[in-house]
Amino acid sequence: MGLLGGTVALASLSGPFIGGVLLDVSGWPAIFLINIPIGAALLLLGIRSMDLSKPKPQEGLAMDWRGAGSFAVAVISFMIFWGSISNMRTDGFSVSILGCICLISLFAFIRAERSHAQPLLDLSVFAVKAFVVPLLSMILFFAALLGVEVTLPFYLEGVMAFTSSQVGGVFMLIAGILTVGSQLVGRLYDKYRWSYYSTAGLTVAAIGLLAFVLLVGSADIAMLLGALVVFTVGFTIFQSPINTEIMRGLPAEKSSIASALNSTGRHFAMTFGASIASLILSIYSASIVKATAMSMTVAVAFCLTGILISVGRRKKIDRNKRGTLILHHLF
Template identity: 35%
Template sequence: MLNLPSLPYYRWLVFGVTATGTFMATLDSSIVNVALPRISTTLDSSLPLVQWVVSAYLLTISCLLPLFGRLGDMLGRRSVYTTGFLIFTLGSLLCGLAGHIALLITARVIQAVGAAMLMANASAIVAATFPSSSRGQALGMVGTIVALGSLTGPSVGGVLVDLFGWESIFYVNLPIGLLGFAASQIILPREARQTGEAFDYPGAILFAAGMTCFLLSIIHGEDLGWLSKTVITLFIAAVVLLTLFIRHEKRAPFPMIDLSLFKIWAFWSGNAAGLISFMALFSNTMLLPFYLTTILHLSPSQVGLLMTPFPLLMALLAPVSGYLSDRINPAFLSTAGLSVTTLGLLSLTLLGEHSSLWEIAFSQATLGLGNALFQSPNNNSVMSSVPPEKLGIASGFNSLVRNIGQVSGIAISVSIFENRQAAALAGFTQPDAAQQVAAFLSGYHTALFAGALFAAIGAALSFVRRTELAAKN
């Protein structure tokens, strides 16, 4: 019988299995957006209700990422990861079969449980499989898969919905999920279970409740009002619950999240920089399509084409920066990456009513370069900073930071955009087309400038991290 671990390319077989799960999970976080109007019509649901098809998926993943990272450390990452394929595939089947909006939302929750099991353990499996000499390159390619999954979702979803209906965006997961499950059973290495450790159920409940309140306050901050009673109550509840969670974790004999990890400078500073980077990037991801459609009047296919330079540069350069991060200080590369990202976002604040397509394509390529320089080395420094037995929780927390950054970036950018646009139109009873364009650009430029400010703050944090790591070396 063939001994797979003895093969010289065995590590890359493991990577292929983890890349499949990562791509599926991240793709389904964005592929549904383009199908929402069709789902709303077919299932006769209002837009606020159908929006929960997206929100339920996001909330469930965010609440469960640390939990499944911890279970991966305890029970073996292979078993949790392979189970994730089955649950994700089952959830996808139920999504496609759903004939009512309540059933679809419920199926999305089931799908998200599987996605959380995949996302929480993928980077940990890769980090544990690859030696330090090539770990950065492998993690860099994981970052590429994440970016490709998140950014290709809308274009792939649009084609599938137009050709085969909204159900097809879920059915396409079925063969991939089953093949991924079979491959993971055959290829992924078995691990010894941690014995004598109990699972922290109170901690898991407090974290899930606190994170749900926090994300709901962000998601509904704009439509309900940031100072509304509901949003303020949710935010206060989140602070109280997460405070209780931290106090509990400090006393728990086997905590769900080992807070001692945050004493590791590379771990907490890398996650902080990652959070800020996703907040910055998703101001562009959310608002650029509206600029291209509303101001330049481009078709959906043209919008997708103009956004292609970002994932293309990311796919080409992330493995290279990951390879370099194995040989030079990763914080140096992450500082350079966020600095380039800042410049890319600032270039978007110069776009106007008659900007050329080349200007837009160049700005997206700049953002792709910056993200490629940042993500791979940053992930490498975070995952390499923790003990091997804590890789699961580190991977889960890293994915959680990414989700929170995306949600926060979208919420903040949309809030700034709508606030500035409304202010620009406040003096007009019936604004003409030129005034509406000027108001749109005012809001768009301000939101993107805020995104650039976030990126600059992240670059400064990475610069401090670079100097301190250099001093330690």
């Protein structure tokens, strides 16, 4: 998990650095054109390394078309809904219609899954707190992360007068810490199974974000970068353990569901966090400093909520363990 987390971090956060360099050198079209050779290389690599033979059809497998269709409508309408909210020129009626479509399709999806013999998603997994709690913590953290990623370039360029390449360099610093740190934390987690890794990571990340909020008006770049480093260290402590907790939250035969919901939840959180940050930037468009402070404050709130959820679950587990030990000694 540490190796996977480091690889994902390096890939996702090196994008702003490459994009910044391309903006300074060739302009914005290069950001899209560079995906052509990358896509071609990945296509050739996939053809050579992947098993492309047609799988044998599974007998008795009934596709959940109603569930798949209603879920697709729910996701698409949700994304358009938040995109419309961040666009201050969109009329309220259209936004309300999108919200209603999202809710209705989500309700239809739940009904379809409950009635289908082979549902697209087994809803019973949401009754497993050992799975749901880390999943919610992960969603809250990645919503906070995307708020930072969307807002930070505006602040660095608009307030600190950074070039696009320099902004990319800041993200590469974050990526470097994550790439190295995730593997170290992963090894540490394998050796010492402490229950509060993810909670500690959320706490450190919240402290870093709160420090950034307090320093955002000072324009002290050294202190601001220090706050970002603290946030990144928290991210590093959080990432590998939380992925492991999610995957171990369900039985081995449901590991594919755990993996799918982990990925879906992360992308949902990223979309939600980016939409919230865009909305804040639209509201406070006259002041980048205020917009950045508000976006970072919301990110702190997300992290604190994740901490409360995680600590509440851990306390309940500890109480159950103490009760079991007492009964064991008595009987």
